[in-house]
Amino acid sequence: MRESPPLTLTFLGTGTSIGVPSVGCDCPVCRSNDPINQRFRSSIWLRSGGLSWVVDTGPDFRSQCLRAGIRHLDAALFTHAHTDHVMGFDDLRRFTLGAGASLPVHATAATLDFLHRAFAFAFDGEHRYPGYFKPDPRPVIGSFLLGDFLVTPIPVIHGRVETIGYLFSRDDRKLLAYIPDAKVVPEESLALLSGVEVLVLDALRPREHPTHLSISEAVEIVAAVAPRQAWLTHFSCEMDFREVGPALPMGVQLAHDGLELEIGSEE
Amino acid sequence: MRESPPLTLTFLGTGTSIGVPSVGCDCPVCRSNDPINQRFRSSIWLRSGGLSWVVDTGPDFRSQCLRAGIRHLDAALFTHAHTDHVMGFDDLRRFTLGAGASLPVHATAATLDFLHRAFAFAFDGEHRYPGYFKPDPRPVIGSFLLGDFLVTPIPVIHGRVETIGYLFSRDDRKLLAYIPDAKVVPEESLALLSGVEVLVLDALRPREHPTHLSISEAVEIVAAVAPRQAWLTHFSCEMDFREVGPALPMGVQLAHDGLELEIGSEE
Numbered sequence: 001m002r003e004s005p006p007l008t009l010t011f012l013g014t015g016t017s018i019g020v021p022s023v024g025c026d027c028p029v030c031r032s033n034d035p036i037n038q039r040f041r042s043s044i045w046l047r048s049g050g051l052s053w054v055v056d057t058g059p060d061f062r063s064q065c066l067r068a069g070i071r072h073l074d075a076a077l078f079t080h081a082h083t084d085h086v087m088g089f090d091d092l093r094r095f096t097l098g099a100g101a102s103l104p105v106h107a108t109a110a111t112l113d114f115l116h117r118a119f120a121f122a123f124d125g126e127h128r129y130p131g132y133f134k135p136d137p138r139p140v141i142g143s144f145l146l147g148d149f150l151v152t153p154i155p156v157i158h159g160r161v162e163t164i165g166y167l168f169s170r171d172d173r174k175l176l177a178y179i180p181d182a183k184v185v186p187e188e189s190l191a192l193l194s195g196v197e198v199l200v201l202d203a204l205r206p207r208e209h210p211t212h213l214s215i216s217e218a219v220e221i222v223a224a225v226a227p228r229q230a231w232l233t234h235f236s237c238e239m240d241f242r243e244v245g246p247a248l249p250m251g252v253q254l255a256h257d258g259l260e261l262e263i264g265s266e267e
Numbered sequence: 268m269r270e271s272p273p274l275t276l277t278f279l280g281t282g283t284s285i286g287v288p289s290v291g292c293d294c295p296v297c298r299s300n301d302p303i304n305q306r307f308r309s310s311i312w313l314r315s316g317g318l319s320w321v322v323d324t325g326p327d328f329r330s331q332c333l334r335a336g337i338r339h340l341d342a343a344l345f346t347h348a349h350t351d352h353v354m355g356f357d358d359l360r361r362f363t364l365g366a367g368a369s370l371p372v373h374a375t376a377a378t379l380d381f382l383h384r385a386f387a388f389a390f391d392g393e394h395r396y397p398g399y400f401k402p403d404p405r406p407v408i409g410s411f412l413l414g415d416f417l418v419t420p421i422p423v424i425h426g427r428v429e430t431i432g433y434l435f436s437r438d439d440r441k442l443l444a445y446i447p448d449a450k451v452v453p454e455e456s457l458a459l460l461s462g463v464e465v466l467v468l469d470a471l472r473p474r475e476h477p478t479h480l481s482i483s484e485a486v487e488i489v490a491a492v493a494p495r496q497a498w499l500t501h502f503s504c505e506m507d508f509r510e511v512g513p514a515l516p517m518g519v520q521l522a523h524d525g526l527e528l529e530i531g532s533e534e
Contacts, residue, residue, distance in 0.1 A: 023332040023361040059326040059355055065290040083357040088326055090350040094290040118385040
């Protein structure tokens with residue numbers, strides 16, 4: 001039996017909408033200059049067996065590509081249409097430069113509608129200039145394939161905007177779930193996550209927030225799902241990595257920009 | 268007679284839509300690591316007598332604020348609705364944090380329409396969360412005042428999108444004109460620019476381009492306007508600062524990220 005290549009995850013960003021440091025903020029984390037506390041807007045880069053995908057392209061996306069050295073993409077996935085997850089969409093243009101090239105863009109119909117409104121020139125089919133981004137919209141209506149992976153949308157509740165996470169499975173192993181923005185993970189979604197090996201989950205800050213999980217709320221969901229590893233992400237500047245990290249329960253860790261995980265290589 | 272404070276201009280970015288380095292580009296400029304050739308998307312920060320304004324907020328806007336140390340803004344102006352000039356709009360939220368605070372946003376009706384479509388949550392009047400950006404839209408239909416300055420829109424032709432530059436005058440001195448995106452500057456606009464002291468003008472690259480001025484086209488406009496100083500901006504990676512700069516005519520210079528000019532302090 002052929003050995004499957006690992007799934008490599010790079011955290012391109014682990015910050016909330018305003019990033020960390022936040023403009024004009026004088027809190028100790030924003031003023032610290034500690035690289036572990038510096039966060040671009042949340043996004044991940046996934047690679048396996050020569051294929052390469054991103055989930056979400058916030059306004060920092062160009063800087064994130066340069067920092068991580070992303071040279072090629074086979075698809076872009078979106079969790080929802082909030083600005084911190086979509087406003088770098090046009091910087092995907094560098095991945096459709098070749099003649100006839102286009103990039104599959106997987107998102108819910110609501111998110112695709114938003115992208116269509118905000119980036120109409122990319123969707124109008126004219127592509128007047130060769131440098132224009134040429135998306136190939138793929139409405140997410142259920143599970144779909146990316147290479148060897150079955151990708152399953154995980155509906156979550158995050159304020160008023162329709163939001164999904166993504167579960168990546170291969171050979172009946174649920175390898176990774178990525179849920180950067182959520183306040184509630186409904187029962188049906190918890191069932192989909194059952195047995196996942198690596199869970200990446202929103203945990204905005206220690207205090208409660210109306211549309212994001214706090215640390216303790218996220219830790220409760222981790223306990224319910226019981227993955228092998230849990231990584232928290234999408235942090236405000238109220239999250240001091242060096243203070244909060246050591247206080248987390250066993251098996252729950254804080255992600256940081258640039259962190260790379262290798263998933264599914266072991267038996 | 269009271270002495271007027273100078274107008275300070277900081278170039279927050281001098282790059283075109285894809286920035287420099289450009290993602291996935293192997294040209295010598297993109298690979299050079301020379302800071303003088305590294306360009307965020309084009310934007311300027313203006314200050315005078317305690318007031319502070321920006322023109323355009325592309326996707327790099329948060330990083331630009333942090334780099335320049337922008338702590339306060341009194342208005343944001345927009346030249347047009349292309350993604351490289353507007354996608355950082357939501358990062359203006361940090362400048363309307365106080366109770367009842369809002370930020371005047373000056374733009375043409377067409378550009379405001381676009382901002383409304385792409386950032387509807389900011390304009391819907393609800394501002395459900397205190398951190399939301401609260402713009403105060405000011406349609407540009409003619410000259411308007413910013414502090415002591417009379418600001419005059421300068422219509423230019425830049426592909427299909429309605430685009431303006433801005434002329435900043437005070438006490439009958441035309442101190443500064445900023446036109447980051449143009450292919451043609453019509454006769455009427457040249458007349459408005461006549462006598463301007465500092466002209467900042469689009470010059471994408473040496474080669475011609477369908478919607479941007481090339482270096483030689485920009486130099487022709489500079490010659491027609493005959494400002495005291497001319498600065499070129501909005502460069503692609505085909506513009507090598509150290510190669511192109513020395514070859515320009517007297518009085519025409521290349522801007523670069525971080526460059527600061529003090530305008531109108533001398534008699």
